[in-house]
Every structure is written in structure tokens, then in C-alpha cells.
Amino acid sequence: xxxxxxxxxxxxxxxxxxxxxxxxxxxxxxxxxxxxxxxxxxxxxxxxxxxxxxxxxxxxxxxxxxxxxxxxxxxxxxxxxxxxxxxxxxxxxxxxxxxxxxxxxxxxxxxxxxxxxxxxxxxxxxxxxxxxxxxxxxxxxxxxxxxxxxxxxxxxxxxxxxxxxxxxxxxxxxxxxxxxxxxxxxxxxxxxxxxxxxxxxxxxxxxxxxxxxxxxxxxxxxxxxxxxxxxxxxxxxxxxxxxxxxxxxxxxxxxxxxxxxxxxxxxxxxxxxxxxxxxxxxxx
Numbered sequence: 001x002x003x004x005x006x007x008x009x010x011x012x013x014x015x016x017x018x019x020x021x022x023x024x025x026x027x028x029x030x031x032x033x034x035x036x037x038x039x040x041x042x043x044x045x046x047x048x049x050x051x052x053x054x055x056x057x058x059x060x061x062x063x064x065x066x067x068x069x070x071x072x073x074x075x076x077x078x079x080x081x082x083x084x085x086x087x088x089x090x091x092x093x094x095x096x097x098x099x100x101x102x103x104x105x106x107x108x109x110x111x112x113x114x115x116x117x118x119x120x121x122x123x124x125x126x127x128x129x130x131x132x133x134x135x136x137x138x139x140x141x142x143x144x145x146x147x148x149x150x151x152x153x154x155x156x157x158x159x160x161x162x163x164x165x166x167x168x169x170x171x172x173x174x175x176x177x178x179x180x181x182x183x184x185x186x187x188x189x190x191x192x193x194x195x196x197x198x199x200x201x202x203x204x205x206x207x208x209x210x211x212x213x214x215x216x217x218x219x220x221x222x223x224x225x226x227x228x229x230x231x232x233x234x235x236x237x238x239x240x241x242x243x244x245x246x247x248x249x250x251x252x253x254x255x256x257x258x259x260x261x262x263x264x265x266x267x268x269x270x271x272x273x274x275x276x277x278x279x280x281x282x283x284x
Contacts, residue, residue, distance in 0.1 A: 002084035023050035027144035032056040033073040037179030037187035042086040055092040062130030152178040154278040209279040242267035
């Protein structure tokens with residue numbers, strides 16, 4: 001049976017009781033509008049902990065001025081059904097006022113330098129400060145033993161890993177492989193903005209990732225040549241490129257020819273919808 005709470009006090013009462021009985025707490029933070037990818041994170045959390053806590057909170061601090069905060073889908077009733085079906089024990093669904101009692105303008109902020117400025121950080125300044133701030137608050141509210149995140153948001157996961165390391169959170173961070181539709185399209189809440197025709201088009205992002213991976217493994221051209229060729233293909237397919245980068249999977253700095261492992265990071269616009277995806281390639 002899924003229990004839903006809306007206040008930090010009720011959350012702590014529930015989690016505190018579980019911890020006093022020796023149970024291991026696993027946590028999955030989300031912004032709701034859950035799909036199979038989110039529910040796969042709940043399944044992983046179920047395997048790793050005795051009590052599974054999920055949060056649903058659309059965090060205003062990580063949205064820019066012209067981004068889709070107001071339009072972001074809120075589907076709480078459907079989300080509850082999905083969480084319960086996958087064995088989630090507790091849903092924390094706070095209001096904005098519960099998370100930011102004094103508003104976001106005067107809120108203490110958590111910034112992870114370096115990692116946050118690259119890739120998505122270039123086109124979405126302040127985004128990862130919003131992410132790091134709300135995740136650190138949620139970690140302090142829930143105080144889990146384990147937290148589970150999807151690898152589709154590769155840079156976000158890297159930022160959270162470094163934040164946990166730097167701030168000495170006693171939390172094990174688990175990354176779960178990107179959940180994909182049969183077409184290869186990475187599952188995302190923003191896929192709901194796409195028409196059927198656009199979803200077919202968006203599936204070609206995965207094909208470009210596979211193209212890059214094949215070219216990198218074959219070592220037939222430089223990284224920059226492969227990147228430019230892939231960018232041309234994306235443009236020809238009708239995408240507007242935010243970035244297409246080859247990076248070090250740990251530091252997220254731009255990769256160099258000869259690096260043993262590379263993560264391909266893509267962010268594109270399809271109409272008014274921004275889509276991201278990634279693939280890690282081992283070249284050993």
C-alpha cells in the first residue's frame with residue numbers, strides 16, 4: 001500500500017520509524033509524469049532497499065525564464081497508481097512552499113563548479129544549481145541510504161555524484177541504464193509533447209548515437225571529423241542542435257583522440273521540444 005505525505009515532518013516520521021526498525025531506505029527523486037523509465041528506477045530501488053521512497057516535485061529553481069515550468073505535466077493520480085504497482089512504499093509530494101518556505105530568491109544554493117558549466121550548463125545557465133540545491137534538500141529531508149537516478153540525464157548524474165562526494169553525504173548513488181522504446185527513443189516526460197510523426201523522427205537520435213559509436217570503435221577518423229559528420233546528419237534529419245559533444249565520462253571535459261572511454265552527449269530541438277540522449281563507448 002502506497003502512503004502519500006506532503007510535509008517534511010510527516011516524511012521524517014515515516015522514515016524515522018523505518019530506520020529505527022533497522023530498515024534500509026532507498027530513494028528515487030522525480031518531477032512526476034512518470035513513465036516506464038521512472039518505474040524501472042523504482043524497481044531497482046526495491047531490489048536495493050527495504051523501504052522505497054519516491055518524491056514528486058516540479059522544481060522551479062531548475063527551470064529558466066523561457067522554459068516549460070507552467071506547462072510541465074502534472075499527473076499525480078496516475079503517478080500514484082504506477083508507484084504502487086511497482087512496490088513503492090512512500091510518496092513525498094511537497095508543495096513549493098514546503099520545499100522553499102521563503103521562496104527561491106533568498107534560498108541558499110548549492111553549486112557544483114566545473115561540471116555544471118559544461119554541455120547543458122552552457123545553454124541552461126543556473127539549471128544544475130537548481131538541480132543540486134533541490135536534490136541536496138531532498139537528501140536532507142529523506143536521509144536515504146541509497147538514491148537511484150537514470151543515466152539518460154548523464155550530466156545531472158555526474159553533478160549529483162560529485163555533490164555527494166564533496167558534501168560528504170552518506171548516500172550510495174546508483175545509476176540505471178536509459179530506458180528506451182522499441183524504436184530506441186529514450187523515454188522522457190517531454191516525449192509527451194511530440195506528435196506521432198515527431199516521435200518517429202526523434203528515434204533517429206539513437207541511430208546517430210550508434211553511428212558515432214561505430215565510427216569511434218573503428219578509429220577511421222578523428223573525433224572532430226566524426227562529430228562534424230554526425231552533426232551534419234542530425235541537421236539533415238531536421239533537428240536543431242544545441243550540442244553534440246564527445247566527453248570524458250567522469251570529468252565531462254571534451255574528449256581527446258586516444259581516450260579509452262568516451263561519452264557521446266546530444267541535446268537537440270525538435271520543434272519546440274528539447275531532447276537529450278547519450279551513449280558511452282569503450283575504446284579499449
